[in-house]
Amino acid sequence: MARRHSTASSQAESSLTASGVTVAFGGFKALTDVTMSITPGSVHGLIGPNGAGKTTMVNTLTGFQAPTTGSVALGGKEVGRMSPHQLRREGVARTFQAGRLFTGLDVLDNLAVTGVGLGHSRSGSEAEALRVLGWMGVPHLAERPAAGLPYTDERRVGIARALMFAPDFLLLDEPAAGMSEAEAGDLAALIARVATELGTGVLLIEHNVGLVLSVSQHVYVLDAGQVIEEGDVDVILKSQVVRDAYFGADQEAA
Numbered sequence: 116m117a118r119r120h121s122t123a124s125s126q127a128e129s130s131l132t133a134s135g136v137t138v139a140f141g142g143f144k145a146l147t148d149v150t151m152s153i154t155p156g157s158v159h160g161l162i163g164p165n166g167a168g169k170t171t172m173v174n175t176l177t178g179f180q181a182p183t184t185g186s187v188a189l190g191g192k193e194v195g196r197m198s199p200h201q202l203r204r205e206g207v208a209r210t211f212q213a214g215r216l217f218t219g220l221d222v223l224d225n226l227a228v229t230g231v232g233l234g235h236s237r238s239g240s241e242a243e244a245l246r247v248l249g250w251m252g253v254p255h256l257a258e259r260p261a262a263g264l265p266y267t268d269e270r271r272v273g274i275a276r277a278l279m280f281a282p283d284f285l286l287l288d289e290p291a292a293g294m295s296e297a298e299a300g301d302l303a304a305l306i307a308r309v310a311t312e313l314g315t316g317v318l319l320i321e322h323n324v325g326l327v328l329s330v331s332q333h334v335y336v337l338d339a340g341q342v343i344e345e346g347d348v349d350v351i352l353k354s355q356v357v358r359d360a361y362f363g364a365d366q367e368a369a
């Protein structure tokens with residue numbers, strides 16, 4: 116899995132961008148006029164209190180939710196109405212909060228199914244699965260049944276599946292949920308490698324704010340469906356609106 120090289124201008128052209136996105140469920144707006152961009156080779160954090168709209172944002176960027184208004188563009192091309200499958204073929208991959216593995220298959224086959232779904236041969240997909248597992252440092256998982264995998268391994272396999280055939284963008288929905296600090300630290304190192312070694316643009320949603328701040332070059336903060344702050348880690352740490360969102364009236368940190 117070779118690192119991609121690109122200039123700043125080609126990065127801008129190849130970004131995954133939501134522009135002025137509003138998502139309404141009936142009369143309720145889960146997102147209001149949200150603009151955010153994921154660029155290749157960088158980790159972008161997305162944080163915010165419970166119900167802020169983080170998962171809705173990931174769903175919108177990956178074709179699981181069409182924007183009510185606004186647009187989603189991939190490399191400048193409008194993709195807001197594409198299906199998740201189409202977007203995956205275009206290079207936008209995601210993980211889910213729940214593993215969603217095929218429990219009747221082993222890990223290798225779970226990954227190979229994704230490759231075949233992307234149009235690759237069975238043998239090519241198996242080879243890619245082994246390559247991805249090896250790159251992640253977990254080749255021993257290949258022949259393990261997906262059913263009954265320890266929680267953190269299930270999470271790793273979810274990420275491995277998303278990395279099949281080197282997507283340009285990887286959106287991670289709470290990948291560290293339920294992990295110990297040590298496991299979350301290992302995950303942070305892996306996420307950093309995905310960006311730096313593979314050139315993938317990563318969007319990381321996490322309730323573990325420390326993890327997000329440790330690995331992200333740019334962070335977006337959502338609250339009640341709106342971006343209330345964005346910037347590098349220093350900007351986020353110094354932001355009063357972020358502090359208010361997390362330690363506001365109900366004193367509840369996400």
Ligand SMILES: Nc1ncnc2c1ncn2[C@@H]1O[C@H](COP(=O)(O)OP(=O)(O)OP(=O)(O)O)[C@@H](O)[C@H]1O
Pocket residue numbers: 140143144145163164165166167168169170171172
């Ligand atoms: N399909 C839906 N229909 C109606 N309301 C929805 C739907 N999906 C999400 N919502 C609402 O939109 C808001 C944002 O939800 P979302 O899951 O995106 O937030 P979140 O930031 O990911 O929350 P959490 O951190 O708790 O996972 C919530 O109030 C939620 O109840």
